Amino acid sequence: MSEARNQPDRLTVSVVVPTYRRPEFVRECLRHLSALRTPPTEALVVDASPDDRTRAVVGEWPGVTYLRNDLGASTTPESRNIGLQAATGDVVAFVDDDAYVDPDWLDELISCYADPEVFGVGGRIVNGQSGEDREGLDRIGRLLPDGRLMGYFAADPGRVIDVDHLLGANMSFRRAALSDVGGVHGGYPGPCICEETDISLRQRALGRRLVFNPRAVVRHVSAPYAIKGDRFDRRWHFYARRNQQAMFIRVFGLGSPYPARLAGTLLRELKMRCAYVARALAGRVPELDHRGRLRSPAIVLRSVIELSGLVVGTAAGIPQRRSELQEKQ
Numbered sequence: 001m002s003e004a005r006n007q008p009d010r011l012t013v014s015v016v017v018p019t020y021r022r023p024e025f026v027r028e029c030l031r032h033l034s035a036l037r038t039p040p041t042e043a044l045v046v047d048a049s050p051d052d053r054t055r056a057v058v059g060e061w062p063g064v065t066y067l068r069n070d071l072g073a074s075t076t077p078e079s080r081n082i083g084l085q086a087a088t089g090d091v092v093a094f095v096d097d098d099a100y101v102d103p104d105w106l107d108e109l110i111s112c113y114a115d116p117e118v119f120g121v122g123g124r125i126v127n128g129q130s131g132e133d134r135e136g137l138d139r140i141g142r143l144l145p146d147g148r149l150m151g152y153f154a155a156d157p158g159r160v161i162d163v164d165h166l167l168g169a170n171m172s173f174r175r176a177a178l179s180d181v182g183g184v185h186g187g188y189p190g191p192c193i194c195e196e197t198d199i200s201l202r203q204r205a206l207g208r209r210l211v212f213n214p215r216a217v218v219r220h221v222s223a224p225y226a227i228k229g230d231r232f233d234r235r236w237h238f239y240a241r242r243n244q245q246a247m248f249i250r251v252f253g254l255g256s257p258y259p260a261r262l263a264g265t266l267l268r269e270l271k272m273r274c275a276y277v278a279r280a281l282a283g284r285v286p287e288l289d290h291r292g293r294l295r296s297p298a299i300v301l302r303s304v305i306e307l308s309g310l311v312v313g314t315a316a317g318i319p320q321r322r323s324e325l326q327e328k329q
Contacts, residue, residue: 017030017097023057045058045066048076093172139152140161201247250317273303
């Protein structure tokens with residue numbers, strides 16, 4: 001590998017913003033990027049929208065590069081990769097179109113690259129929820145032995161810590177390191193993408209260090225979905241299981257313990273849900289939720305959806321793993 005050994009004050013940085021049908025959020029995102037104390041070498045907006053409204057917004061900002069992703073909706077990984085392929089910086093930073101950077105965001109990210117063993121840096125994603133800075137302090141960005149992926153990227157541990165994965169709304173990598181693993185991998189459909197975790201776990205599989213700097217802050221405003229459905233709806237639960245299982249197989253191989261551990265974790269959760277439904281039907285626990293709706297049908301449906309996602313993810317991950325191995329030969 002051609003490891004970047006540059007000192008932070010000499011590193012060049014490309015910032016990539018993937019977007020789909022959110023021109024007003026892109027405008028605000030670019031406004032915050034323009035207010036950085038240290039500007040990036042370049043900013044690139046990759047637009048998968050079916051219209052030219054975002055192109056017009058980007059045209060208001062001299063020096064910002066507009067790139068097209070003609071694949072359309074639900075292709076965020078492909079947008080990230082288009083930006084990566086066009087980027088020229090030593091470091092490529094990614095920020096979502098609805099995540100607005102603090103003025104010292106880039107300085108805080110780049111400061112961590114003073115350590116040549118650091119290959120990726122992420123930061124806090126503040127959502128404005130009470131207590132989020134204290135929740136999950138011991139599990140930020142962790143891959144647990146049972147296959148569960150922990151987030152808690154709004155938490156503030158008060159220092160730079162090592163993590164297993166980063167979140168796409170606020171992450172950066174050495175460009176050479178991304179090239180080493182084939183760039184940003186697509187093939188993760190739906191609203192729960194997983195491509196940013198794929199990038200991270202491929203780096204960790206090579207023994208590389210990723211860190212989380214809580215002082216590198218973006219403020220996430222959670223823009224409305226520009227595609228059908230809502231956040232954390234039934235589709236989300238299906239694709240969360242589907243994409244995570246496919247990702248484990250693609251990154252670690254079917255012989256890795258992680259696909260089986262994720263399946264075991266899901267089956268244990270299903271067993272607990274079935275036990276709850278049995279108690280509800282027997283009248284031993286409340287059957288109605290706070291809106292007066294029956295709990296049991298929703299619990300059963302979610303369980304079926306998640307189990308289906310796991311099965312589909314296994315079927316998808318195996319040929320994707322084989323294809324990637326063949327490409328390396």
